[in-house]
Amino acid sequence: MIIVKIGGGSSINIPAIIEDLAGLDEQYIIVHGANALRDKLAQDLGRPKQVLTSVKGYTSVYSDENLLDVMMMSYAGLRNKRIVELCQLHGINAVGLSGIDGKIIQGKRNKGIRVYQGKKLKIVRDFSGKPRKVNAPLLQLLLDHGYVPVLTVPIIDEFNAAINTENDDVVRVLQQALRADTVINLIEAPGFLKDQDDPSSLITNIPVSELETREQQVEGRMKRKMLALRRLFEQGASKVIISDGRREHPIRNALAGEGTVIE
Amino acid sequence: MIIVKIGGGSSINIPAIIEDLAGLDEQYIIVHGANALRDKLAQDLGRPKQVLTSVKGYTSVYSDENLLDVMMMSYAGLRNKRIVELCQLHGINAVGLSGIDGKIIQGKRNKGIRVYQGKKLKIVRDFSGKPRKVNAPLLQLLLDHGYVPVLTVPIIDEFNAAINTENDDVVRVLQQALRADTVINLIEAPGFLKDQDDPSSLITNIPVSELETREQQVEGRMKRKMLALRRLFEQGASKVIISDGRREHPIRNALAGEGTVIE
Numbered sequence: 001m002i003i004v005k006i007g008g009g010s011s012i013n014i015p016a017i018i019e020d021l022a023g024l025d026e027q028y029i030i031v032h033g034a035n036a037l038r039d040k041l042a043q044d045l046g047r048p049k050q051v052l053t054s055v056k057g058y059t060s061v062y063s064d065e066n067l068l069d070v071m072m073m074s075y076a077g078l079r080n081k082r083i084v085e086l087c088q089l090h091g092i093n094a095v096g097l098s099g100i101d102g103k104i105i106q107g108k109r110n111k112g113i114r115v116y117q118g119k120k121l122k123i124v125r126d127f128s129g130k131p132r133k134v135n136a137p138l139l140q141l142l143l144d145h146g147y148v149p150v151l152t153v154p155i156i157d158e159f160n161a162a163i164n165t166e167n168d169d170v171v172r173v174l175q176q177a178l179r180a181d182t183v184i185n186l187i188e189a190p191g192f193l194k195d196q197d198d199p200s201s202l203i204t205n206i207p208v209s210e211l212e213t214r215e216q217q218v219e220g221r222m223k224r225k226m227l228a229l230r231r232l233f234e235q236g237a238s239k240v241i242i243s244d245g246r247r248e249h250p251i252r253n254a255l256a257g258e259g260t261v262i263e
Numbered sequence: 264m265i266i267v268k269i270g271g272g273s274s275i276n277i278p279a280i281i282e283d284l285a286g287l288d289e290q291y292i293i294v295h296g297a298n299a300l301r302d303k304l305a306q307d308l309g310r311p312k313q314v315l316t317s318v319k320g321y322t323s324v325y326s327d328e329n330l331l332d333v334m335m336m337s338y339a340g341l342r343n344k345r346i347v348e349l350c351q352l353h354g355i356n357a358v359g360l361s362g363i364d365g366k367i368i369q370g371k372r373n374k375g376i377r378v379y380q381g382k383k384l385k386i387v388r389d390f391s392g393k394p395r396k397v398n399a400p401l402l403q404l405l406l407d408h409g410y411v412p413v414l415t416v417p418i419i420d421e422f423n424a425a426i427n428t429e430n431d432d433v434v435r436v437l438q439q440a441l442r443a444d445t446v447i448n449l450i451e452a453p454g455f456l457k458d459q460d461d462p463s464s465l466i467t468n469i470p471v472s473e474l475e476t477r478e479q480q481v482e483g484r485m486k487r488k489m490l491a492l493r494r495l496f497e498q499g500a501s502k503v504i505i506s507d508g509r510r511e512h513p514i515r516n517a518l519a520g521e522g523t524v525i526e
Contacts, residue, residue, distance in 0.1 A: 081363060088363060097364075
């Protein structure tokens with residue numbers, strides 16, 4: 001079982017990814033983002049996303065009801081259905097689902113983010129949270145009958161309301177629930193770069209044993225990504241390939257070891 | 264088996280419909296529209312829908328790639344996922360699907376609409392068509408495992424591309440595939456009105472035997488609706504209730520016979 005995570009950047013070559021998947025023998029599911037599409041739609045609608053900065057300095061998108069509406073339109077609507085259509089055009093019988101459909105991915109809503117408003121400390125609560133459970137029987141039912149699930153946010157919280165979450169966390173709970181051995185993560189870069197501004201600084205291999213050390217050496221969003229990776233291996237993943245989603249044959253290249261291979 | 268068709272008008276009381284469905288014992292599926300939402304979104308994005316008038320005088324929405332994008336956002340995205348969320352909040356384990364997911368509803372693309380451009384006759388082809396087949400095994404699989412399918416457009420054409428279609432036609436193929444005995448059609452009116460501008464002119468009962476005569480007496484869109492109704496009964500439906508979707512308890516009232524009962 002392979003989990004194919006398709007990044008939400010605007011230069012990801014989705015047709016090339018789906019074309020490759022049509023030739024894949026192994027069982028797989030797709031998890032996709034749509035952040036560039038969401039941001040553009042929010043902008044076009046005159047309701048640009050707001051970013052919150054916590055007192056600890058972490059930034060996150062403020063997921064109010066309006067942002068959830070925009071996410072339902074961009075992630076679960078346009079991007080999901082166009083991916084499903086591309087799959088169908090290539091003979092892949094895809095079924096597109098958000099995490100709220102059949103409670104495929106259920107999580108726990110965040111308690112709130114502590115932010116400063118001027119000099120005042122305030123707790124801002126939004127519709128965001130962390131995934132906890134997967135409806136594996138439903139996914140397995142679809143897989144057993146030849147369907148390829150194409151999953152995206154929002155997910156559902158403990159009160160059955162829609163919430164936003166990080167796709168890295170979605171991949172983590174899916175890997176655990178489906179005992180997927182391989183995760184292919186297609187991004188807008190050749191893989192993990194030593195220097196983010198230098199595409200030639202690609203790190204081709206990271207032994208799992210080094211993940212903890214590397215986590216200490218990086219900051220912010222990258223730190224969270226390293227932690228998410230480490231957890232995948234603690235749960236039983238045997239290989240994660242972070243590879244370029246912008247080129248021709250992104251899946252074939254990833255499986256041939258191009259990009260950053262962590263194992 | 265009941266098919267619940269929720270109209271896409273802006274004053275349809277969706278929370279009241281879902282609340283009623285939570286108390287329903289019989290098996291059902293939901294088919295919903297979102298035309299008011301689609302039109303508003305298209306307008307907000309500065310890409311208002313275009314309407315074509317055929318040489319025979321019929322009007323239809325011009326479903327180009329852009330309109331399909333907007334439909335994926337409004338029907339399959341925002342409206343579908345908010346309905347699924349409402350279902351989940353009421354303990355209904357809903358799964359939202361467009362017709363392209365798992366090829367649930369496959370159709371045939373229209374050959375083109377003959378229109379006049381100035382004095383020139385032209386054939387305009389768009390992404391629209393008629394549903395022909397239902398993936399009944401997938402719907403049955405979901406129903407058998409306790410899930411309630413929540414269906415909407417687009418559907419998939421014979422070349423596996425997304426196309427727009429009429430919800431009345433979707434209901435027709437679903438009724439046939441699932442051998443549903445009852446169709447509840449929730450609209451922005453008390454039911455079929457003798458005089459469209461007079462809500463008190465409600466026709467409370469139409470015997471099936473009168474449908475053909477009535478079809479001859481009406482025009483345009485109404486004629487098509489009467490024909491669609493007649494076909495439902497030819498296929499084996501035993502009751503169609505056209506009822507007010509704007510009030511409290513729309514399902515309970517419909518099942519109690521309020522609105523127009525055709526049987």
